[in-house]
Amino acid sequence: MGGFPLRQSIRYGLLAGVAVLHMSLVGMVEAFSRREIVKDTISMGQLLLILAILVLAYVAARRAVEQHPLYAVFSGALVGLVAGALLAVLALLIKPLGMREVFANASPRLVKILLFDEEGVAGVARLLAVMTASGALAGLLELLPPRVRRPLVYALLATLTLGLLRDIFAVVLPRKVSRFLYTSSGLTQAGLLTFLAMWGVVFTFWETLGVRLQREVRSLPPAQQRPLQWTSYALVAALLVGMPFILGERGSYIFEVLDIVGIYIIMGLGLNIVVGFAGLLDLGYVAFFAIGAYTMAVLTTPELQVVRAVIPQMTFWEALPLALLASLLSGIILGIPVLKTRGDYLAIITLGFGEIIRLLVLSDFLKPYLGGAQGVTGIARPTFGDWYAKDPQDYYFFILIAIAIGFFISVRLKDSRLGRAWKAIREDEDVAIAMGIDHVATKLTAFATGATLAGLSGAIFAAKLNSMAPHSFNLLISINVLCLLIVGGMGSLPGVVVGAFALVGLPELLREFAEYRLLVYGAALVAMMLLKPEGLWPETLHVRELRAEPVKVSPVPAAGEAPGSK
């Protein structure tokens, strides 16, 4: 076979093999197998293996297709075969080698899963067949025209997601529909087909009509675009506000998750101002969240006699402005010494600050004032007259309002004089200073604004939980918020929402896999940085403003000498 990229295909196969071996031996496959995505057809563990094959086979096929279209299929199949062979070797060797002594997860059950519930040769054959077929399928996918491939892939992904998020949708849907589509852990086979067909139609439609519609809207003059834009905003807002009423009692679980995501979105919006706009890498952002939460807690709890003796117990509404003020002030106080440093140094100092706050609230010394390791209970709930917030749905509204405020502030500031000064400092601090920008005041404002949003988030968090423990305020929260910015796209407001759902919402829904949360996190971030470093929803320029000129510009090198030479 002249020109067939044999070595390359084998290389990708080995790569896929290493990936699936790893997932098997750390126990992911086994743990994930407990959940059936489609009844009697495929479990999440198997899906994981197949997805790894699909991705790498697709990459391999993409390269092979340049030689000959058919090579794409062969190459994909080869990737599947090599990876499958590695898995088969593992499955066969686990018992004779007594691998379990070293790899605790190399259990008989894993072998069973890998061999698709069969034994010996039949199992190996089945494993190899499935893997090779998956690889070949990925190759075939590459051969399809994009117009067909894209709706297909999206429909598959959307359907699998619906299967994965069974816990949400099965509860929300009317019982009869739910019975038809879902089992106790995933989709029924009928559900699979229904969803596939539905999404297939939706995405095919989108690929043809939707794109054209979008283009037509874009080509309208701005004055006519605006009403359309406002309509779509209004629709989204109506949906967000109406959701609790539509779902009623059935939605408790959803709103529990949405509340947590929302709290992260508020923090994300705040940190986005600090890191995304002003470029100040703050690794101790959780500190401001903690300060907001603790101010709310200490001021409204009936406990903490020492404090109560001095400050009378407050309601939620009385304490809220004070919580915001406290976080704002702490942002300024921390900012003054810290902001003279740059880059790495700033990151380290803020990291230290975050830890200091966590240790302070934990300390026995401050226990009479802050509750120590046991935390604080009996924190006030938001009230309106006789009504008080109790369900996740109630807090959902508070969080929605806070997010709206955060969004509003960010949008307004982004293109203001202050926002430009932030971005200038992010791009080149020295030059920004040479333009007459007072860098300390500018950075301090970014810090304080971000801190206030974190404080708002913390205050709502405290009121929602009613009780608080210091371990809720660890470094991981800072890291989470930073990661959701990176995944969503630095400086992008929709990116904050997308990032929060991807990094906070999904793991929250897939609780049983909490063990592997950080592993997946790490892998996702590495993949992200390699494949889409600008984020899932990067900040875009106002296309509207660019319309006067063709959007794509390729820099034309100056005739004569190359840039930078003398």
Added chain:
Amino acid sequence: MGILDIVHVTKRFGGLVAVRDVTIHVEPQSIHSIIGPNGAGKTTLFNCITGFYRADEGEVIFNGEPIHFLPPDEIARMGIARTYQNIRLFANLTAMENVLVGMHPHLTSWLIEPILGLRRYREEEARAREEALQLLAFVDLEDRAYFLAKNLPYGEQRRLEIARALALKPKVLLLDEPTAGMNPRETEETMDLIRRLRDELGITIVLIEHDMKVVMNISDVVSVLDYGEKIAEGTPAEIQINPRVIEAYLGRGAATGLTPAA
């Protein structure tokens, strides 16, 4: 007494004396060139003027006021703007935003006004945008207003940097090798632009330049630095025949443009 007086300025880096006892008086509305071989201390001198370096000895006096102890942002706000040898635009901002950042000291809004969308703020922004467009037009970039700075071709980036500096409404503009890397036509255009800055806007120009044709063509006064010391000063004609200058350049075999014939 000029508009900008550099008086006995010395700047040391450890054992190295980058600028030694340099005194230069810049006349208002003149084009004053500072030339010298590589490493002569020209850019260091710029950094001393703009406050990014603190002079170890000597004074910098702007408009009669000593400024050598002020922080750089304050010096910028007093009316000294600069461009950089290696272009330093805000790469991920649009051309328009770059210019608007330059206007920063002349605008007043801060945190509250934009959040509340006050009328004063909206009017100020609208005016600023209009002014920015005019500045972009001045350097012939008005149709590039909404392009990211990093996407502009090299020559336009140079002009944008000048527009950004102009947005500060400076009295003195320090240009660090504005024609570096340009072809002859672009160089010619830049020379015209620099003259227009002086003649139309009344700005005093201090120019670091390697291209002798540019220096000799547009300068009113030329100061020559070598090894951190000022070795000569005078009109272009005087400098071209100054034996110490010729020695400084020819001694290193780099003075092709210095012969009077050029």
